[in-house]
Amino acid sequence: xxxxxxxxxxxxxxxxxxxxxxxxxxxxxxxxxxxxxxxxxxxxxxxxxxxxxxxxxxxxxxxxxxxxxxxxxxxxxxxxxxxxxxxxxxxxxxxxxxxxxxxxxxxxxxxxxxxxxxxxxxxxxxxxxxxxxxxxxxxxxxxxxxxxxxxxxxxxxxxxxxxxxxxxxxxxxxxxxxxxxxxxxxxxxxxxxxxxxxxxxxxxxxxxxxxxxxxxxxxxxxxxxxxxxxxxxxxxxxxxxxxxxxxxxxx
Amino acid sequence: xxxxxxxxxxxxxxxxxxxxxxxxxxxxxxxxxxxxxxxxxxxxxxxxxxxxxxxxxxxxxxxxxxxxxxxxxxxxxxxxxxxxxxxxxxxxxxxxxxxxxxxxxxxxxxxxxxxxxxxxxxxxxxxxxxxxxxxxxxxxxxxxxxxxxxxxxxxxxxxxxxxxxxxxxxxxxxxxxxxxxxxxxxxxxxxxxxxxxxxxxxxxxxxxxxxxxxxxxxxxxxxxxxxxxxxxxxxxxxxxxxxxxxxxxxxxxxxxxxxxxxxxxxxxxxxxxxxxxxxxxxxxxxxxxxxxxxxxxxxxxxxxxxxxx
Amino acid sequence: xxxxxxxxxxxxxxxxxxxxxxxxxxxxxxxxxxxxxxxxxxxxxxxxxxxxxxxxxxxxxxxxxxxxxxxxxxxxxxxxxxxxxxxxxxxxxxxxxxxxxxxxxxxxxxxxxxxxxxxxxxxxxxxxxxxxxxxxxxxxxxxxxxxxxxxxxxxxxxxxxxxxxxxxxxxxxxxxxxxxxxxxxxxxxxxxxxxxxxxxxxxxxxxxxxxxxxxxxxxxxxxxxxxxxxxxxxxxxxxxxxxxxxxxxxxxxxxxxxxxxxxxxxxxxxxxxxxxxxxxxxxxxxxxxxxxxxx
Numbered sequence: 001x002x003x004x005x006x007x008x009x010x011x012x013x014x015x016x017x018x019x020x021x022x023x024x025x026x027x028x029x030x031x032x033x034x035x036x037x038x039x040x041x042x043x044x045x046x047x048x049x050x051x052x053x054x055x056x057x058x059x060x061x062x063x064x065x066x067x068x069x070x071x072x073x074x075x076x077x078x079x080x081x082x083x084x085x086x087x088x089x090x091x092x093x094x095x096x097x098x099x100x101x102x103x104x105x106x107x108x109x110x111x112x113x114x115x116x117x118x119x120x121x122x123x124x125x126x127x128x129x130x131x132x133x134x135x136x137x138x139x140x141x142x143x144x145x146x147x148x149x150x151x152x153x154x155x156x157x158x159x160x161x162x163x164x165x166x167x168x169x170x171x172x173x174x175x176x177x178x179x180x181x182x183x184x185x186x187x188x189x190x191x192x193x194x195x196x197x198x199x200x201x202x203x204x205x206x207x208x209x210x211x212x213x214x215x216x217x218x219x220x221x222x223x224x225x226x227x228x229x230x231x232x233x234x235x236x237x238x239x240x241x242x243x244x245x246x247x248x249x250x251x
Numbered sequence: 252x253x254x255x256x257x258x259x260x261x262x263x264x265x266x267x268x269x270x271x272x273x274x275x276x277x278x279x280x281x282x283x284x285x286x287x288x289x290x291x292x293x294x295x296x297x298x299x300x301x302x303x304x305x306x307x308x309x310x311x312x313x314x315x316x317x318x319x320x321x322x323x324x325x326x327x328x329x330x331x332x333x334x335x336x337x338x339x340x341x342x343x344x345x346x347x348x349x350x351x352x353x354x355x356x357x358x359x360x361x362x363x364x365x366x367x368x369x370x371x372x373x374x375x376x377x378x379x380x381x382x383x384x385x386x387x388x389x390x391x392x393x394x395x396x397x398x399x400x401x402x403x404x405x406x407x408x409x410x411x412x413x414x415x416x417x418x419x420x421x422x423x424x425x426x427x428x429x430x431x432x433x434x435x436x437x438x439x440x441x442x443x444x445x446x447x448x449x450x451x452x453x454x455x456x457x458x459x460x461x462x463x464x465x466x467x468x469x470x471x472x473x474x475x476x477x478x479x480x481x482x483x484x485x486x487x488x489x490x491x492x493x494x495x496x497x498x499x500x501x502x503x504x505x506x507x508x509x510x511x512x513x514x515x516x517x518x519x520x521x522x523x524x525x526x527x528x529x530x531x532x533x534x535x536x537x538x539x540x541x542x543x544x545x546x547x548x549x550x551x552x553x554x555x556x557x558x559x560x
Numbered sequence: 561x562x563x564x565x566x567x568x569x570x571x572x573x574x575x576x577x578x579x580x581x582x583x584x585x586x587x588x589x590x591x592x593x594x595x596x597x598x599x600x601x602x603x604x605x606x607x608x609x610x611x612x613x614x615x616x617x618x619x620x621x622x623x624x625x626x627x628x629x630x631x632x633x634x635x636x637x638x639x640x641x642x643x644x645x646x647x648x649x650x651x652x653x654x655x656x657x658x659x660x661x662x663x664x665x666x667x668x669x670x671x672x673x674x675x676x677x678x679x680x681x682x683x684x685x686x687x688x689x690x691x692x693x694x695x696x697x698x699x700x701x702x703x704x705x706x707x708x709x710x711x712x713x714x715x716x717x718x719x720x721x722x723x724x725x726x727x728x729x730x731x732x733x734x735x736x737x738x739x740x741x742x743x744x745x746x747x748x749x750x751x752x753x754x755x756x757x758x759x760x761x762x763x764x765x766x767x768x769x770x771x772x773x774x775x776x777x778x779x780x781x782x783x784x785x786x787x788x789x790x791x792x793x794x795x796x797x798x799x800x801x802x803x804x805x806x807x808x809x810x811x812x813x814x815x816x817x818x819x820x821x822x823x824x825x826x827x828x829x830x831x832x833x834x835x836x837x838x839x840x841x842x843x844x845x846x847x848x849x850x851x852x853x854x855x
Contacts, residue, residue: 048429074431086426088419090535095415100430116411142535162431281657328837331844334656335599335799339791340840343833346788350830371826470784474664481661511680514672521665522646529651529658 579813798846
C-alpha cells in the first residue's frame, strides 16, 4: 500500500533519512521506532509531503507522490497527527474536525455544499468522529482550552475525519499516562478494525509492542531491522542501537 | 446635519477598507497593500464615471473588479513571503500604485470640459452624485448599503466552513495543509476578496470626496486599514466597525476641541488599548458573552461556536 | 543627453555616503527583529525625536553643534527603552499583531509630540564639516557626507564589538536564538531585550542626526519615508542579518540617488521599490542568503 523506495533526506550534509526502503501493507499497524534523531519524524514529513525528498520516492496505492503538496496527499488518502500538538487553538473542537472532514467516497458533496452549507450527513459524521475520540461533550469548547490528553485525542479525531486509508501517528502517546496509553491502543485497534492502515511512530514501547503487526527500526536514518514485535525484541542490532543512546525514552 | 452625513460616509468607507484587511488577517497575512487596491478602485471607478460617463453602479463594480484582479496578481508572489517581508512588500506595492497615479496624466474633453487625472494636481471633477441630483442622505444610504452587504457576507462566511478554514490557515499553515486545506487557494482567494472590497471602498471614497490625489493613498491610510481590525479584534466583523466608529467618530471628530493634543492622545490610546486588550476590543470572550446575552449561544446546525461551559 | 558617466558616478558616491544613515536604521530594525522576532515601527520616529532633542539641547545651551551627535543618541536610547516598556514588555509574546500595532501608536505619539513642540515647522539642522569638499579629479566628496559616513562606520564598529566581543552581545544572540534556553541559563530575557532597544535606539538617534545634518533640515515628515527605507534595507539585507543590513543600506542609498538622477524625484521611489521586488523574487533571503530548509 505504502512503498518507500531508497528514500533519502539530507540537511546540509546531515543524512536524516538515508536510503530507506520499506513497504507497509494494507490494513496493518506498522511501527516505526528508533532512538532520538534516527529520522522517524523526517520520514513522516517526507511521506505526507511537508518535506521533499533529496532522493528516492514514495509510492502510495501504486501512485508516485512526487511533487504532491500535503493537502493533495490527504486527498489521496494519507492523514497524520503531529508530535508537538498542532491544533487550531482558537477554533472549537467541532471546527477543528470540520476543517479536515472528507465525505465518504462516492458520496462527496458539491463545491457549494462543501464550503458554504452543511448537511445532516456531515454533522452526523463529525459527531461520530467526536464520539470515537471521546470528545462529544466538548464539541463547542475552544481547542486551546482542552486538557493535554483531550488535545491528543482531538489530533487523532482530526486525522480520522479525513477518512484516510493510511494514518500517520507521530508519537501519539508522548506524555500520556498508562491508562491513556491503553485508551489509545484500543483506538488504534478500532482504526485497524475499520480497515485503516496505521503507521505508528512511537517511543513508548509498551504501546508499540502491544498494537503493531510489524515494526521497522531506524538508526541514523537507515533501516536496521524489520520484523514482528517478537522478532524485534530479540534483535541484537536493535538492542545495541538503543543501549548506545541511553537518553532515549525506550525503557 | 451635513457634518454627520459626511462622518457617516467616512465611517462606512473606512469600515469597508478595514474589512478588506480583516479577511487577510484571518489567514495570518498582514497586508498594507489594501490602500493600493483602494487607490485602484478609486481611480478606475472615477475614470469610468467621469471620462466614460458610466453610471456609478457599473463604475463601482468594475473598480472593485480591477482591485480584485490586482489583488489576485499580488496574491501569488505574496505567498512566497511572510510576516515582516509581506509587510514591506505590500507597502512597496501600495507606494508603487500611489506613485503611478501621482504620475498619471489623462486629461480628456468631455462635453466641452477638460477632465481626468492630472498627475500631481490630482483627479478632480468626480461629481456623479451632484450631477445626478443625489442628496447627501441618498449617498449615505448608498454607501451603507454596501457596508451592510459586505458585513453580512463576511459574517455569514464565518458561520460556514470557509470561515473556519480561513482561520485555520491563520492559526497554523502546516496543520491546515495536513488537514487537506489548499493554502495557496485560500490565501490567494482571501487576497482577491480583500482586493475587491478595498476597490469597492475606493470607488465609494472617490465619489464621496469628488476629488482624489496621491496623498490620500499614503502608508498612513494603509496603516489605518490594518489598525481597525487589529484594534477591534479578529473574533468578529463587528470589531472592525466598532474600531472605525471609535477612531473616526470619537477620536478624530469627537475630540476636535482638543486641538493637536488630540493626535497625541490618539497614539497613546492605541498603546494603552493594545496593552489592555491585546486581542482587540471585541475579543473571543466578548463575542461569547454577547452570544449568551442574545441567547444565540446554542449551536445552530452544529457548526455553532463556543457556548457556556 | 546631459547625463554623462561622471554625473552618474558622482550621484552614486553621494548616495552611498548618505546610505550610511539607511544602514544604521536598517541595522536597528534588524537587531530588534533578530532579538524578538518583532517589528518596532516606532523606531524611525524615536530616531527623529532623538535628533530633535539633540538639536534642542545645543540650541538652548549654546553647546558646540557636534554635541548634538552625542545628545541625540542618548535621548533616542531613552525613547527606545520607553517604547520597549510600553509596546513590547507587557504584551504576551505569542501575540504578533498587538505589539506591532502598539508600536504604530508609539510612532503617532512620538511624532505628534514633536509636532506639538515645534509647532509643526521644519527646523534647520547644523551640518558638520560642510565647508570641506574633497576633490579627486572629476569627483568630489561632500565634507558633511564624509562626516556622516565616518560616524556611522564608528558606530557600526562599536556595535560589532558589543555584539561579538562582550557578554552582553552573547546574551543578546542567545536570547534571539533560544529564548527559553537562554532564560534557563540565567540570562534575563526582558533585560536583554530592553538593552537591545536602548542600543538600537541610540543607533537610530545617531542615524536621525546624520540624516538631518545631511539634508540640512529636520521635520517629522521624515519619519515615514525613513521607516519605509529602513524596512526595505532590512528586507534586502536579509532579516536579522547585520552585515546584510549594512551592505543593503549603502546599496539602497546609492541606487536611490542614481534613480533620482536618471528618473527625477517623482519616479525615483518607484525604482527603489522595484529593486526591492527584484530581491524578494530572486533572493528572498537577502544579500547573504543562509536559509536552510529544516523542520
